[in-house]
Amino acid sequence: AQKVTQAQTEISVVEKEDVTLDCVYETRDTTYYLFWYKQPPSGELVFLIRRNSFDEQNEISGRYSWNFQKSTSSFNFTITASQVVDSAVYFCALSEALGGSEKLVFGKGTKLTVNP
Amino acid sequence: DTGVSQDPRHKITKRGQNVTFRCDPISEHNRLYWYRQTLGQGPEFLTYFQNEAQLEKSRLLSDRFSAERPKGSFSTLEIQRTEQGDSAMYLCASSSTGTKFPYEQYFGPGTRLTVT
Numbered sequence: 001a002q003k004v005t006q007a008q009t010e011i012s013v014v015e016k017e018d019v020t021l022d023c024v025y026e027t028r029d030t031t032y033y034l035f036w037y038k039q040p041p042s043g044e045l046v047f048l049i050r051r052n053s054f055d056e057q058n059e060i061s062g063r064y065s066w067n068f069q070k071s072t073s074s075f076n077f078t079i080t081a082s083q084v085v086d087s088a089v090y091f092c093a094l095s096e097a098l099g100g101s102e103k104l105v106f107g108k109g110t111k112l113t114v115n116p
Numbered sequence: 117d118t119g120v121s122q123d124p125r126h127k128i129t130k131r132g133q134n135v136t137f138r139c140d141p142i143s144e145h146n147r148l149y150w151y152r153q154t155l156g157q158g159p160e161f162l163t164y165f166q167n168e169a170q171l172e173k174s175r176l177l178s179d180r181f182s183a184e185r186p187k188g189s190f191s192t193l194e195i196q197r198t199e200q201g202d203s204a205m206y207l208c209a210s211s212s213t214g215t216k217f218p219y220e221q222y223f224g225p226g227t228r229l230t231v232t
């Protein structure tokens with residue numbers, strides 16, 4: 001069975017601090033996909049990144065970076081020099097490649113508050 | 117290019133009433149998903165359609181829930197005899213099988229249901 005665990009329920013930082021959001025996943029498949037979504041107070045889920053299980057290369061996009069480690073089943077997300085606009089709930093999600101539906105299994109989310 | 121839209125955005129109903137929600141996916145997206153999100157949790161998969169065919173339903177989708185996508189465009193989700201436990205945000209997402217797998221899901225703003 002698939003499972004995504006985001007152990008950090010809430011994180012509060014001061015603007016310009018770096019912050020890392022943890023994500024640990026479980027799956028029996030060898031081919032799978034990992035995602036991060038952002039949910040601002042408005043409620044709409046915003047796609048941030050997709051990573052497949054064969055590509056462990058870390059990725060950087062502006063102030064965002066992602067660290068995928070298959071050995072520890074983790075897909076952590078770091079925001080560098082955080083800003084107030086980064087305040088949101090962030091969800092990590094998993095999709096198995098062979099299931100057909102590509103349905104997303106989400107973690108419970110981490111609420112990030114960036115204070116000025 | 118308009119995104120996924122959902123109507124209504126908010127619905128308050130009394131226990132025992134029936135409610136129906138509508139989702140309009142991004143045009144030309146052939147896959148449509150319904151998820152449910154309760155307070156403090158990540159979204160949970162309910163069901164999905166490819167064109168007009170409903171291909172998978174979660175065990176979360178009790179007999180009181182029914183979803184349709186009659187012409188492969190918009191979809192409706194109906195809940196009969198609502199219960200207080202149905203109070204949640206109902207999210208719709210769409211994707212296209214014409215893009216690279218896994219097909220990125222774009223989410224709508226959700227319909228928040230409150231059952232009193």
